[in-house]
Amino acid sequence: MLLRRANFILISAVFICALAGNLRAQSGRVPPPAPTPADQREGQQEPVTVFTEEVRVPVFARDEYDRFDPTLAPLDVLVLEDNVPQQVRSVRRIPASVLLLIAAGGELNPAHSLKLSRAAALNVISSLRPDDQLAVMQFDNRTKLLQRWTTEKGEAERAVRSKLHTGSGANTAAALQQAASLFADQPPGNRHIVFITDGVDTPGRQMSAAELVRILSSDAMILGGRNGSAEAMRRLQATQVTVHVLSYTSFGRREIKERDKRSAQSTNAPPGSVRSSGVATAGIDPTMPPTMNRGGAIGPPRGDGITFDSDAKKVRKAYGKAMQRSEQQLKSLAAETGGLLLLPTASADLITAGGEIAQEIGTQYVVTYAPKRPLANSPATEYRRLTVLPRRSGLTLRSRRGYVTAAMK
Structure with missing residues (x-):
């Protein structure tokens, strides 16, 4: 009885090993090797660099009392570039x-x-x-x-x-x-x-x-x-x-005009008077003729x-x-x-x-915006007209009339 049970266990073990080997042979797959750091870098996507164009406009700001306005904000400023409204990004103060x-x-x-x-x-x-x-x-x-x-x-x-x-x-x-x-x-x-x-x-x-x-x-x-x-x-x-x-x-x-006026008065002075002599009333230069003074040729x-x-x-x-x-x-x-x-x-x-x-x-701000017409598409010598207007009552703004695109690239 014990001998029969031992034979059964031995036959079962042999069957299980044969079945596992057969399944492994049928799959035909070899486990992939662990990825190296170089392989991981190749799989990563390269970062995309985005270049943002920016136009900087010097703007002088005064309030209704003609004093420097320290409260200027982007919503207070309207910028027109070649008559096209632009979106103001920032208003800041920097040293001059x-x-x-x-x-x-x-x-x-x-x-x-x-x-x-x-x-x-x-x-x-x-x-x-x-x-x-x-x-x-x-x-x-x-x-x-x-x-x-x-x-x-x-x-x-x-x-x-x-x-x-x-x-x-x-x-x-x-x-x-x-x-x-x-x-x-x-x-x-x-x-x-x-x-x-x-x-x-x-x-x-x-x-x-x-x-x-x-x-x-x-x-x-x-x-x-x-x-x-x-x-x-x-x-x-x-x-x-x-x-x-x-x-x-x-x-x-x-x-x-004052000199010409004094000259005319001297011309009309009585003959022999100091004024008619042409001598300066304040300081006489003895090295010059009486009708002239220092001034060179x-x-x-x-x-x-x-x-x-x-x-x-x-x-x-x-x-x-x-x-x-x-x-x-x-x-x-x-x-x-x-x-x-x-x-x-x-x-x-x-x-x-x-x-x-x-x-x-001291009243100047620097106003910035991204131009709606890209600078990269324009020649370096292109000149763009600027108009800067206030969006709130009592505010006075002044700026340059335009800029050359090369200055902003």
């Missing part, structure tokens, strides 16, 4: 990069004074925010960098006080072009030039009055002429710089002296007309870039204007 560009010539403008320009520039510096970047340049026939970018107001003030010196002549277009290049390493969105000038180019060398009158009568002497000013504007647009102009034009024309004198020479009067008249033309060009420059044009007519007003410009810079 401010370049002081100061004319050091101006020998033909009776109102121009480096002392006044220095005082106005110092007023700009002292009125800016602590984290704003500053740089200083002067120009005459050449452009010179006096102070590189710094957040230390003391460094900029020392440059204006000790390095700013009187020059000769003026090449305004070249100065603007070099100024634009200085912003290459500055953060975009809040870039400014404070341009202290009358906008008239002068040769800065001795020549006859007739030749000088001829030169001043040419439009080529206004902001570098058509080609020079066009190239300067192209570079300013490419770097998205806002230009604020502190102009000597109105002040200079006023001084010319290129034009009328500077300061409080009086000149009755008919050639000098012609030069003054030609320069006055040149300043009228340059004022229109400066107005266009400021409007196109979204800046201010200030036209003081007295020394105190000119100095105060520096602080006004700094306060205006």
Whole structure:
């Protein structure tokens, strides 16, 4: 009995082993090897990078009381690009990069004074925010960098006080072009030039009055002429710089009228009187003829002296007309870039204007949006017109008139 049971168990075990081997042979499948890290990486999908285009627009914001509005929000701003409404993404404030560009010539403008320009520039510096970047340049026939970018107001003030010196002549277009290049390493969105000038180019060398009158009568002497000013504007647009102009034009024309008035009074004075002699009432220069004072061969004198020479009067008249033309060009420059044009007519007003410009810079926001017409589909030189409007009552907004697509790519 025990022998029969043992045989049954042995036969059952052999049957089960044979059946398992048969099933394994029928499947024909070999278990796959464990995946390696390299195989796992190959199976993963590559991440997709999405590039979002963004246009940055400098916008100055003031409330109903003409003060800086600190509450500006995206819903308060309507941006039209080539008359197409855009969706504003953000409104933010960032530190400004401010370049002081100061004319050091101006020998033909009776109102121009480096002392006044220095005082106005110092007023700009002292009125800016602590984290704003500053740089200083002067120009005459050449452009010179006096102070590189710094957040230390003391460094900029020392440059204006000790390095700013009187020059000769003026090449305004070249100065603007070099100024634009200085912003290459500055953060975009809040870039400014404070341009202290009358906008008239002068040769800065001795020549006859007739030749000088001829030169001043040419439009080529206004902001570098058509080609020079066009190239300067192209570079300013490419770097998205806002230009604020502190102009000597109105002040200079006023001084010319005053000099002509004093000249006429002296001409009508009784023979033999001091006024008829042509001698300046404040300070006599014994080295000059009695009917002339310091001013050189290129034009009328500077300061409080009086000149009755008919050639000098012609030069003054030609320069006055040149300043009228340059004022229109400066107005266009400021409007196109979204800046201010200030036209003081007295020394105190000119100095105060520096602080006004700094306060205006302090009211700027950077408004951003993704253009509905992609920048990637446009040539780098394409110019797009901008209109920025307020969406709520009492709010006043001002911005540049447009931008070049290359500046946003």
